[in-house]
Amino acid sequence: xxxxxxxxxxxxxxxxxxxxxxxxxxxxxxxxxxxxxxxxxxxxxxxxxxxxxxxxxxxxxxxxxxxxxxxxxxxxxxxxxxxxxxxxxxxxxxxxxxxxxxxxxxxxxxxxxxxxxxxxxxxxxxxxxxxxxxxxxxxxxxxxxxxxxxxxxxxxxxxxxxxxxxxxxxxxxxxxxxxxxxxxxxxxxxxxxxxxxxxxxxx
Numbered sequence: 001x002x003x004x005x006x007x008x009x010x011x012x013x014x015x016x017x018x019x020x021x022x023x024x025x026x027x028x029x030x031x032x033x034x035x036x037x038x039x040x041x042x043x044x045x046x047x048x049x050x051x052x053x054x055x056x057x058x059x060x061x062x063x064x065x066x067x068x069x070x071x072x073x074x075x076x077x078x079x080x081x082x083x084x085x086x087x088x089x090x091x092x093x094x095x096x097x098x099x100x101x102x103x104x105x106x107x108x109x110x111x112x113x114x115x116x117x118x119x120x121x122x123x124x125x126x127x128x129x130x131x132x133x134x135x136x137x138x139x140x141x142x143x144x145x146x147x148x149x150x151x152x153x154x155x156x157x158x159x160x161x162x163x164x165x166x167x168x169x170x171x172x173x174x175x176x177x178x179x180x181x182x183x184x185x186x187x188x189x190x191x192x193x194x195x196x197x198x199x200x201x202x203x
Contacts, residue, residue, distance in 0.1 A: 067202075069123035069166050072195030073111065077126065080192050084109050088144035091180065098184050104144045105137075105179040113196045117175030123195040125166035132160045133185025137167045139176035150180050166200035 068074065081087070088102040105124065107113055116122040116139075128135075135157050138150035145151070154169035169179065 067164060067166060067200070068125040068127075068191070068193040069168065069195035069198045069200050070193075072123070072193045072198045074191050074193040077189035077192050080189075084112060084194075085181070085192075086143070088146075088180070091140075091145040091149045092147070093149040101183045102144065103181040103183070104140070105181055106143065106177070107179065108177050111196075112194065115175050115177045116169060116179075117171050118173075121168060121170045121197055121199065122179075123166065123168040123198040123200055124193060125164055125195075125200065126192040127164050127190040128159070128187030129162065129190055130159070130185055130187030132158075132163070133183075133187075134158050135165050135167070135184065136182040137169055138180040138182065139169075139171055139174055140178040140180045141174075141176065143178055145178070145180045150182075151176070154179070166203075168198075168200045168203050 084106045086104050086106075088104050090100075090102060094100075107115055107122070113120070113122060136153060137155045138145065139152040139154055140150060141148050152171060152173050154171060155167045157165050157167060159165050167181075
């Protein structure tokens with residue numbers, strides 16, 4: 001009887017100890033799971049990449065930095081196609097190692113000077129909502145420089161991300177009714193300003 005009583009006395013505490021250890025183990029498992037969820041929440045910290053809005057802020061800031069030409073009139077980018085601006089094929093005799101796209105700006109329509117030649121200045125500008133790049137303007141004797149090709153380089157502009165591209169042309173060797181606008185970068189043309197006898201900011 002005494003031995004049986006001694007065993008019972010030992011067994012009960014051991015059983016309680018084992019049960020309490022098992023309970024802690026389960027709690028740890030849940031905690032690990034919470035830790036994983038917490039990990040995902042931290043990826044929600046990628047919302048800080050919503051600080052990319054800050055980048056957008058920089059882009060908007062850049063867009064104002066370039067500035068449109070003046071004095072002139074501004075119109076939404078979608079409204080200038082296919083007149084006075086139109087898309088073009090690559091002109092004849094075009095040589096460039098860089099891929100480019102081409103547009104024609106006609107100076108002959110209402111509100112435009114008809115042509116620009118030596119002693120005259122013409123300017124236009126556009127918010128291209130682009131990642132930046134180089135853009136050029138050439139004088140042309142016909143739409144898209146289709147026969148004679150680009151005749152005279154009149155302006156070349158390098159812009160940064162989101163900046164406005166402003167072109168100011170003052171021909172030296174010819175008089176042109178068309179301007180060939182060459183894009184070496186992609187963009188989404190938005191507000192566009194045309195300035196007869198106008199100038200670009202700081203030029």
